[in-house]
Amino acid sequence: MxxxxxxxxxxxxxxxxxxxxxxxxxxxxxxxxxxxxxxxxxxxxxxxxxxxxxxxxxxxxxxxxxxxxxxxxxxxxxxxxxFRHSCIFVSAASGIETPADLAGRRIGVPEYQMTAPVWIRGILADEYGVAPDAMEYWTGGEEQPGREEKLRLELPERFRLRAIGAEQTLASMLADGEIDALFTARTPSTFHTRPHHVRRLFPDYQAVEQDYYRRAGIFxxxxxxxxxxxxxxxxxxxxxxxxxxxxxxxxxxxxxxxxxxxxxxxxxxxxxxxxxxxxxxxxxxxxxxxxxxxxxxxxxxxxxxxxxxxxxxxxxxxxxxxxxxxxxxx
Structure with missing residues (x-):
């Protein structure tokens, strides 16, 4: 054979x-x-x-x-x-200090349907009471402009999505305060190049993630x-x-x-x-x-x-x- x-x-x-x-x-x-x-x-x-x-x-x-x-x-x-607690980045200009502060804010996501943001939104809902439809999602390239959803989506109207400009990037918008937070799979470059403008929501993320695993049993x-x-x-x-x-x-x-x-x-x-x-x-x-x-x-x-x-x-x-x-x- x-x-x-x-x-x-x-x-x-x-x-x-x-x-x-x-x-x-x-x-x-x-x-x-x-x-x-x-x-x-x-x-x-x-x-x-x-x-x-x-x-x-x-x-x-x-x-x-x-x-x-x-x-x-x-x-x-x-x-x-x-574990994706480490992948929630916030703009210093946003005033966001706790997960609850994300409600009503402008959230960058390279793609809404990406696995990492799905987990982040779910964990925020289950652990902190922040509903997925309580935020507005701005989609586009994180480091290079022009990214689009790989799959065509048909979402209920309660989910608010808007594409960023053709020349914009989420990493720069976060540092400039044009979006309030970023849910992503990759650390944005501005976290390193503009550390006074971009930070993690959970600075001690390893301890937070280990506690989450002990309670939820989820990796x-x-x-x-x-x-x-x-x-x-x-x-x-x-x-x-x-x-x-x-x-x-x-x-x-x-x-x-x-x-x-x-x-x-x-x-x-x-x-x-x-x-x-x-x-x-x-x-x-x-x-x-x-x-x-x-x-x-x-x-x-x-x-x-x-x-x-x-x-x-x-x-x-x-x-x-x-x-x-x-x-x-x-």
Missing amino acids: SRLRLTMACWDYDRVAALKSGEVAIDGVDLNFLAQPVEETFFRMLRHHEFDIAEMSLSSYVVSLARGDSPFIAVPVFPSRF PIMHTVVIRREVYLANRWLAQSLYKALQLAQRKAYEDLRQTAALKTMLPWLPAHVEQAESVMGRDWWPYGFAANRHVLETFLRYHHEQGLSPAGLRPEDLFAPEALESFLI
Whole structure:
């Protein structure tokens, strides 16, 4: 039987390094691995379906799935996770001191449907009582002008969105006080170049995020991995083979992080970081698989619906190929 020749696009994470190098293989597949920035992968996959397998924004994937004709199917692997309390930036001119002060303000977001702002808005609602429709969202490029939503959105009227000017950037507008806050995945350049004008809402974000995890048990999922649906339907075995390979690659990354004979990562206190993560989150602090992430996925789908991005009724199991809902690996 001939092997499939497939192309996979994904960022150059430690947890996929063994797949990229060929140390771990996908059973039955000759893989062409393209290490690309996430924005490029998302744009090319969502607009043109260029790759057979790709890392994908969880929110963009759910938007496509909710429309009933998604060209993708996911496996329960999550190469990007991120606590996002650190990603709420405020203008010094805004007078914002607490989460409650965000109500009624002008909030910059590169894209309304981005996964990071979905989590931020949901956490603000659940933890601090700031409803998603209590703010006005200004969308556009963070560092370069001209960014647009990758997917066309049809939101309820209560959500107020406006595009920034064709030559404007959110990073500069924040520092200039033209917007009051920014919900984003990337630290704006003006946080470093104009520190007296831009600051974090939660300066001690690590403590806030660890407290959130202890109470909520949620390590927010940012991205999943999808297969083009036509490739999956012609090769149903691929979902489990891909899931297995990504699990094995992640195990190799865990082993490297726990290696103390010689540090593989340029962090001088790496063992302390690992020990701290384990003390708060357990040894598998970055879990893959369906059962271990059901609660996180249920919360995200609730946020997604509450923010006008998808209808009610989507279940976590609706997101994934049924062949990958369980794993035979121990």
